[in-house]
Structures are given as C-alpha cells and as structure tokens.
Amino acid sequence: MLSARPQSDRPHVRPVVAPSPVRADDEANRLASQSIADTLALLQATLTPQRRIVHAGDRIYQSGERFGHLYILNSGFAKIVNLAPDGRELVVGLKFRGDWMGFDGIAAGAYACDAVAMDTGEVWVLRYDQLLAACIGRPELLKMLHEAMSREIARDRDSLMSVCTLSADARVADFLRYWAESLARRGLRTDQITLRMTRAEIGNYLGMTLETVSRALSRLARNQLICFVEKGRRDIHIPEVEALAAFVQRSVAPADVVLQ
Amino acid sequence: MLSARPQSDRPHVRPVVAPSPVRADDEANRLASQSIADTLALLQATLTPQRRIVHAGDRIYQSGERFGHLYILNSGFAKIVNLAPDGRELVVGLKFRGDWMGFDGIAAGAYACDAVAMDTGEVWVLRYDQLLAACIGRPELLKMLHEAMSREIARDRDSLMSVCTLSADARVADFLRYWAESLARRGLRTDQITLRMTRAEIGNYLGMTLETVSRALSRLARNQLICFVEKGRRDIHIPEVEALAAFVQRSVAPADVVLQ
DNA sequence: CGGGCGTTTGAATCAAATCAATTGGAGTGG
DNA sequence: CCACTCCAATTGATTTGATTCAAACGCCCG
Numbered sequence: 001m002l003s004a005r006p007q008s009d010r011p012h013v014r015p016v017v018a019p020s021p022v023r024a025d026d027e028a029n030r031l032a033s034q035s036i037a038d039t040l041a042l043l044q045a046t047l048t049p050q051r052r053i054v055h056a057g058d059r060i061y062q063s064g065e066r067f068g069h070l071y072i073l074n075s076g077f078a079k080i081v082n083l084a085p086d087g088r089e090l091v092v093g094l095k096f097r098g099d100w101m102g103f104d105g106i107a108a109g110a111y112a113c114d115a116v117a118m119d120t121g122e123v124w125v126l127r128y129d130q131l132l133a134a135c136i137g138r139p140e141l142l143k144m145l146h147e148a149m150s151r152e153i154a155r156d157r158d159s160l161m162s163v164c165t166l167s168a169d170a171r172v173a174d175f176l177r178y179w180a181e182s183l184a185r186r187g188l189r190t191d192q193i194t195l196r197m198t199r200a201e202i203g204n205y206l207g208m209t210l211e212t213v214s215r216a217l218s219r220l221a222r223n224q225l226i227c228f229v230e231k232g233r234r235d236i237h238i239p240e241v242e243a244l245a246a247f248v249q250r251s252v253a254p255a256d257v258v259l260q
Numbered sequence: 261m262l263s264a265r266p267q268s269d270r271p272h273v274r275p276v277v278a279p280s281p282v283r284a285d286d287e288a289n290r291l292a293s294q295s296i297a298d299t300l301a302l303l304q305a306t307l308t309p310q311r312r313i314v315h316a317g318d319r320i321y322q323s324g325e326r327f328g329h330l331y332i333l334n335s336g337f338a339k340i341v342n343l344a345p346d347g348r349e350l351v352v353g354l355k356f357r358g359d360w361m362g363f364d365g366i367a368a369g370a371y372a373c374d375a376v377a378m379d380t381g382e383v384w385v386l387r388y389d390q391l392l393a394a395c396i397g398r399p400e401l402l403k404m405l406h407e408a409m410s411r412e413i414a415r416d417r418d419s420l421m422s423v424c425t426l427s428a429d430a431r432v433a434d435f436l437r438y439w440a441e442s443l444a445r446r447g448l449r450t451d452q453i454t455l456r457m458t459r460a461e462i463g464n465y466l467g468m469t470l471e472t473v474s475r476a477l478s479r480l481a482r483n484q485l486i487c488f489v490e491k492g493r494r495d496i497h498i499p500e501v502e503a504l505a506a507f508v509q510r511s512v513a514p515a516d517v518v519l520q
Numbered sequence: 521c522g523g524g525c526g527t528t529t530g531a532a533t534c535a536a537a538t539c540a541a542t543t544g545g546a547g548t549g550g
Numbered sequence: 551c552c553a554c555t556c557c558a559a560t561t562g563a564t565t566t567g568a569t570t571c572a573a574a575c576g577c578c579c580g
Contacts (some may be wrong), residue, residue: 006487078330080417080420082417082420082421084421084425084512086509086512086513087512088425088512090420090421090424090425092417092420092421093417103409103410103413104410104413104417105410106406106407106409106410107406107407107408107410107411107414108414110411111413112417114419128450132399132402135402136397137396138397139392142392142395146366146367146409147366147367148367149363149366149367149406149409149410149413150363150364150366150367150368150409152365152413152454153363153364153412153413153416154364154367154368154372156413156416156417156420157340157342157352157353157364157372157373158342158415159420160342160350160352160419160420160423161342161344161348161350161352161422163420163423163467164350164423164464164467165344165350165467167535167536168535168536198557198559198560199557199558199559199560204424206424207423207424207425208536208537209536209537209538210558210559211536211537211538211559211560211561212535212536212537213559214558214559214560214561215536215560215561217559217560218560218561231544231545232544232545232546232558233384233558233559233560234558243288249346252344252346252347252348256344315534427567427568428567428568458525458526458527459526459527459528460526468568468569469568469569469570470526470527471527471528471568471569472567472568472569473572474526474527474528474529475528475529475568477528478528478529489579491576492576492577492578493526493527493528493576494526
C-alpha cells in the first residue's frame with residue numbers, strides 16, 4: 001500500500017493557478033451546451049411537452065410501469081436504478097440537463113429501471129407515439145432521438161469499460177472526471193461540484209463498497225487531485241479536471257504510480 | 261465483490277419446478293424466434309440489404325471508421341470490442357442472429373467499437389440514410405429499429421449489473437446462461453453449446469482473468485452445472501439452463517451456498 | 521514428432537470486502 | 551443552549567476472493 005516517495009514523481013500536481021483562462025475544450029463545451037439548448041428548444045417548439053417539477057427522491061418513472069413516455073431532464077440531476085428480480089439494485093446511469101430517459105422501456109413495453117431525481121428539477125414528458133408522429137416529416141427530430149439513444153449506448157459501454165478495467169482509485173477518479181465533464185458540457189462550473197450521492201450510492205454505481213469509495217476519495221485528496229470544501233464532504237473542489245484524467249491514464253499504464 | 265444490497269429479505273426462493281418436457285419458456289422462445297425471422301424478412305423485403313459473408317476474425321466495422329451503415333447479423337456470431345484511446349480493450353457485447361450492430365456510431369458520426377465476427381456468418385448491411393428514408397411511411401420499420409436500440413440499452417445495463425454485483429463464479433454461470441438463452445430464443449439447441457471465445461476473451465468480457473474463468477468453469481463442472489464434452493474444453497454441455505440461473509440466484513441471496 | 525497455443529491447477533500475493541470503532545454534522549426536543 | 555439521537559463518513563484491523571506468478575498438460579497442425 002505504501003510505496004515510492006510521493007513528492008518527486010508527481011508531475012501532475014500543478015499549481016492551482018489556471019494555466020490559461022481559455023482552453024481548447026472551452027469551445028467544445030460551448031458548442032455542446034448550445035447543442036443541448038437547441039435540442040430543448042426544438043422539442044419545446046414542436047411538441048410543447050408537459051413539464052413536471054420533481055424533487056430529490058421523486059421517481060420519474062418506475063420499473064414495471066407500462067411504457068408510454070420518454071422523459072427529458074431540463075434541469076436537475078437524476079439517477080437510473082436497475083432492479084433485478086432478486087432484489088439486487090444498481091445505479092446504472094446518471095442524467096443531466098438535456099439527457100433523455102426511458103429508452104429501456106421501448107422494447108419490452110415496460111420500463112426496466114427506476115429513474116429517480118437527485119435534486120429539484122424539471123422534467124419534460126413526451127408521449128412516445130406523439131413523438132414518433134412528429135418525427136414524420138421532421139427529420140431533425142428523429143435525428144435527435146437517435147443520437148440520444150446512440151449516446152446512451154456508447155456511454156453504457158464506457159461505464160462497463162470503467163468497472164472492468166480500472167482499479168478502485170481510478171474508477172472514483174474517472175467518476176469525478178465524468179461528472180465534471182458532464183457539467184462542463186452544459187456550461188456549468190466544474191471547479192467545485194456538489195455530489196448528490198452518498199458514498200454508498202457512488203459505490204453502488206461504481207461496483208465497490210462505500211468504504212472503498214471513502215478511502216479512494218481520501219487518497220485523491222491527499223494527492224491534491226481533489227480537495228474537500230470546508231464543512232461536509234459533499235462538496236468537492238477539483239483544481240484540474242485534466243489531472244484526474246491523467247491519473248486514470250497512469251493507473252492503466254505500465255508504471256507503478258499509486259496514491260499514497 | 262460489492263453487495264448490491266438486496267433491499268429486504270424477500271423470500272424469492274422459488275421451488276425448483278419439475279422439468280416438464282414442454283416448458284412455458286418453449287412457447288416464448290418460439291415466439292422470439294419467429295419475431296426475429298419476421299424482422300429479417302421485413303428488412304429483406306423493404307430494403308434488399310447488401311449481404312456480406314464474414315469469417316472468424318473479420319471486422320464488420322472498425323472503431324474510428326466513419327459511420328454510415330447499420331449491420332444485422334443474419335447468421336454467425338460476433339463480438340463488440342470497445343477500444344479506449346489508451347489501448348485498453350474490452351468485449352462489451354455479443355451478437356447473435358437478428359442482432360443489430362453499429363448504433364454506437366450514430367451520435368458521434370464514427371463507430372466507437374470494433375465489431376468482429378467470431379465464426380463464419382452472413383451480415384446484412386444497411387445504409388443508415390436509406391433506412392431512415394424507408395422508415396417514413398413504414399412505422400413498423402421504425403418500431404423495429406427503436407426496439408433493437410432499446411434492447412441493446414437494456415442488455416448493456418444487465419451486463420453492468422452482472423459485473424458489479426456478482427462473484428466470479430456467478431458471473432461465469434450467468435454468462436453461460438445468457439449464451440444458452442440467446443440460442444434458445446433463436447430456436448437453436450442449448451443443451452450443448454460451443455463457446456467461440458477463449459478463456460481470455462470470456463474473462464475480458466466478464467471483467468476477470470483467464471485463470472479465474474478457468475477455475476470457475478472447473479467448479480461449475482465439479483458441481484454438475486455443466487460438463488465438458490470429450491476432447492477439448494470448447495464444447496460445454498448444460499444439462500439444465502435453469503440450474504445455472506438458480507445458482508446465480510443463490511449466490512446473490514444470503515445463503516452460504518458455494519461451489520466445492 | 522515437436523512446437524505453439526489454450527487451458528488447467530497450485531502457491532503466493534494483493535486489492536478490496538468485511539468487520540468494527542469513531543467522528544462529526546444535522547436535526548430534535550427539552 | 552445543550553443533550554440527544556441518527557446517519558454519513560472516515561479510518562483501522564482483518565479476512566477473503568481474485569490476481570499474479572509459475573508449472574505442467576493436452577490438443578492441433580505443420
């Protein structure tokens with residue numbers, strides 16, 4: 001567990017000062033943010049979806065419920081919880097502004113998961129049949145729908161990749177990176193994020209126990225990749241998102257770079 | 261691994277039903293098989309897809325390649341391999357007759373994975389734009405497409421569930437169960453299956469090492485849940501698929517039922 | 521026949537789970 | 551305001567399941 005001296009071989013701990021105020025990614029994020037806004041605007045214009053305010057803990061839809069609607073998060077955060085018939089439950093996805101929910105119900109005619117709000121927010125409700133009807137003659141709507149489904153498939157595979165190939169520390173780092181990146185793409189600040197999940201939930205999402213999550217976070221903090229913001233350990237400050245990505249990379253690569 | 265806490269001690273211990281020669285599942289499988297055949301027939305009738313013969317090891321599409329086509333397996337087996345920029349690679353999906361491939365490319369405009377044939381088979385190639393055009397005015401075609409994407413999303417989540425909540429032994433058992441079930445749904449015999457993957461590949465798919473796969477198989481064989489067919493350890497005989505499912509269930513549940 | 525690969529199995533090691541104790545903040549009620 | 555509980559989180563000690571390292575076997579094929 002305790003290995004090589006830290007200080008020397010830690011090129012990633014750069015001074016907290018932002019290197020350059022405008023990075024290449026910033027433009028990409030601006031575009032992504034705009035794209036999400038455009039999507040929402042188009043939906044609103046063509047379908048005038050029903051709006052629904054949700055609060056932390058509210059179920060947007062539930063496993064077993066008859067499929068009929070798709071949902072889009074206009075604000076807030078949500079988690080997707082997969083339920084096995086035997087009682088196992090697992091957080092299989094996190095949703096942010098502009099994300100779609102409910103695709104899993106199309107094939108079976110009933111939802112296979114619960115979608116649970118993690119914060120106060122607004123959900124737009126679309127009747128699936130109306131959406132399909134609206135898609136006829138509006139190719140951009142269909143394109144949008146397919147892209148959302150495609151993104152979900154690609155994202156799920158990345159999750160699988162993460163749990164199958166990364167160590168616990170790297171998985172937690174990757175989780176934080178993913179969360180921060182998701183915020184960045186929506187034009188939100190990423191230097192300080194508020195996790196809306198307990199350690200137990202994070203662990204459930206990442207396939208590890210809550211103690212392991214806690215230890216991993218402590219190690220990341222010890223190595224300056226993150227730091228906790230004053231009272232409570234829910235708010236996390238990330239000086240450099242790139243440093244987290246770099247850490248994940250190194251943990252995969254040959255080297256023996258380990259957290260102290 | 262982690263204990264995806266069973267929410268309560270729900271006694272789901274269903275009795276091991278006496279194996280009647282004609283099970284309820286048989287009818288479901290016949291229907292599923294018919295549905296796959298219908299799908300293929302419809303596609304052929306409306307789009308006359310290009311047919312392509314592939315052999316084990318052939319790439320159906322490759323990561324990075326510009327997206328433009330969707331692929332449907334008419335016969336044979338294929339695996340989907342996700343590639344991370346850092347070189348990690350992971351089998352994230354298995355495909356059987358009637359399965360679609362290439363959805364992951366829609367959003368990004370380029371495929372994110374390799375699709376690799378594991379056997380000689382036939383792939384149908386559809387131009388995505390033609391498919392979309394054909395969907396206008398043929399709702400059943402669009403329905404079919406969406407159901408395929410939905411199924412993939414649901415399946416990916418089940419995979420995640422498997423790697424996150426099951427022990428190595430249970431994961432291997434669940435893998436065999438899934439493979440057998442996939443064959444059953446296509447009207448193929450399931451009592452004896454030929455794995456088209458090495459232990460290393462299985463391990464990669466399940467997030468464990470090849471040695472662990474080998475040990476798990478040995479334990480399953482020792483407990484009569486499977487047995488190897490004469491020469492070579494590629495062919496596996498599964499006396500009762502339900503027994504594998506039951507084993508997975510038990511390994512999740514409280515009890516201390518463990519393989520010898 | 522011999523080489524190469526895939527597989528099996530054993531022994532040692534290690535990362536993460538489990539068990540257990542403690543802290544600390546948030547909320548409640550006297 | 552403090553005493554109290556409750557629950558999330560941290561941290562340490564220990565156990566355990568899986569990986570790693572290593573050796574040997576069996577099958578296929580030139």
